[in-house]
Amino acid sequence: MAGPPTFATPPGFLGVTRQGTDADFVVAGIPLDIGTTNRSGARDGPRAIRQASRMLVDGAHPTLWTDPATLSLSDAGDFTIALGDIQASLALIAQQAAEVGHLLALGGEHGVTLALLRALAKRHGKLALVHFDAHVDTWPDNFGQSHAHGSVFYHAINEGLVDPSRMIQVGIRSPVQREVWDWTLGKGVQVLSALDVHTAPLDSVAARIRATVGDMPAYLSFDVDVLDPAFAPGTGTPEIGGLASWQAQALLRRLGQLCFVGMDVVEVAPAYDVAEITALAAATIVWEYLALVSGRADA
Numbered sequence: 088m089a090g091p092p093t094f095a096t097p098p099g100f101l102g103v104t105r106q107g108t109d110a111d112f113v114v115a116g117i118p119l120d121i122g123t124t125n126r127s128g129a130r131d132g133p134r135a136i137r138q139a140s141r142m143l144v145d146g147a148h149p150t151l152w153t154d155p156a157t158l159s160l161s162d163a164g165d166f167t168i169a170l171g172d173i174q175a176s177l178a179l180i181a182q183q184a185a186e187v188g189h190l191l192a193l194g195g196e197h198g199v200t201l202a203l204l205r206a207l208a209k210r211h212g213k214l215a216l217v218h219f220d221a222h223v224d225t226w227p228d229n230f231g232q233s234h235a236h237g238s239v240f241y242h243a244i245n246e247g248l249v250d251p252s253r254m255i256q257v258g259i260r261s262p263v264q265r266e267v268w269d270w271t272l273g274k275g276v277q278v279l280s281a282l283d284v285h286t287a288p289l290d291s292v293a294a295r296i297r298a299t300v301g302d303m304p305a306y307l308s309f310d311v312d313v314l315d316p317a318f319a320p321g322t323g324t325p326e327i328g329g330l331a332s333w334q335a336q337a338l339l340r341r342l343g344q345l346c347f348v349g350m351d352v353v354e355v356a357p358a359y360d361v362a363e364i365t366a367l368a369a370a371t372i373v374w375e376y377l378a379l380v381s382g383r384a385d386a
Contacts (some may be wrong), residue, residue, distance in 0.1 A: 090295070093142060094220075096140075099114075100136070100137045100160075101141075101143060101160065105161040106161055106162060106164065108161065108163050108188075111160070111189060112161075112377060113161050113162075113163050113187045113188070114160070116132075116164065116194075117167065117168070117351075117381065118191065118226070119168050119194070120194050121173060122173050122235040123196050123324075124323075126323040126356060127323065128357065128359065132194055132356065133356050135357035135363070135370045136193045136352070137193070137370075139363045139366035139370040140370035142367060142370070142374065143370060143374045144156050151379070155377035155381065169181065172177075173234045179276045180202035180332045184203050185210075189380075190203065190350075192349075193355075193373070194352065196350075197220075197237075197239050197353045198238075198239050201234070201239045203349065204249065205246070207306060213247060213248065213250045214253075214303065214306060214348070215300040216300075216306050217257070217300060217308070217345070218254065218303060218311065219297055219307050219330075219335060220255065220313050221260050221310065221324070221325075222237060222259065222324065223262070224238065224239050224310075225241045225267055225270060226267055227241050227267075236354075240355075244338050253303050254275075255278075255300065258313035258330050259278050259279070260326055261326045277299045281313075289341065303346065306348065307349075307350035309372050310353050311353065311368060313329055314330050318332045318359060319332070319365040321356050321365030322359065322365060336375060347376070351374050352383070355369045358382060
């Protein structure tokens with residue numbers, strides 16, 4: 088086996104040493120968590136995900152037979168944020184994301200997705216959305232804060248960044264106010280609960296996702312709390328009854344036909360993690376995504 092052992096892998100995501108934003112795929116961290124509503128700590132997520140990614144550098148993907156670490160891939164470091172200021176941070180994140188062709192963002196809280204969608208929608212127009220999460224994140228506000236991490240898709244829909252009829256949420260299971268639930272469904276969003284995923288064949292769940300998205304440019308937003316706390320304890324708002332890591336992995340592998348143009352994985356809070364299992368799950372989702380989209384000519 089060539090190269091250093093995994094424990095000596097360079098600190099970039101998948102050990103990449105290329106920096107800047109001129110690669111086909113660009114990883115960037117977004118260490119923002121001031122809009123969290125329970126446990127903070129996702130600001131440390133990018134570092135933990137990069138560290139855990141060292142486990143994914145010693146071979147090719149076992150079904151797609153591509154090695155994401157060998158792609159045209161760079162790690163641009165962490166985006167600049169405005170300390171203590173959500174709105175200013177979102178503006179800065181959108182400005183930096185606009186300079187990247189195909190961005191893979193490591194959060195950070197889920198609120199960062201709004202800025203990323205703002206940047207992408209200027210390039211691609213209204214987007215389809217595949218959203219893995221325990222929470223619908225369509226609250227109009229969170230405890231009086233209009234742009235906390237639970238409001239990201241309320242704003243994304245109202246700003247016309249995503250087409251709600253081409254938006255599907257997977258793994259939802261948290262408590263939610265009835266008016267928020269009704270507003271979400273009323274906009275045309277498709278919702279697959281965690282129980283739906285547990286009780287249906289994965290092929291049919293993936294087919295539902297593909298049918299919802301169609302051939303539109305699509306964005307993947309993966310909140311690590313979609314996973315059950317047994318598989319992802321290191322997050323700020325854990326909810327029991329979630330997906331197993333293998334279910335999320337298997338679903339993603341069935342979405343190769345979709346035209347993904349960007350993604351994020353968010354809400355990794357390593358202070359609450361155990362043996363890096365949450366960070367490794369997040370890093371593996373990014374690795375799976377890279378393997379999935381690398382074969383597309385328009386990736």
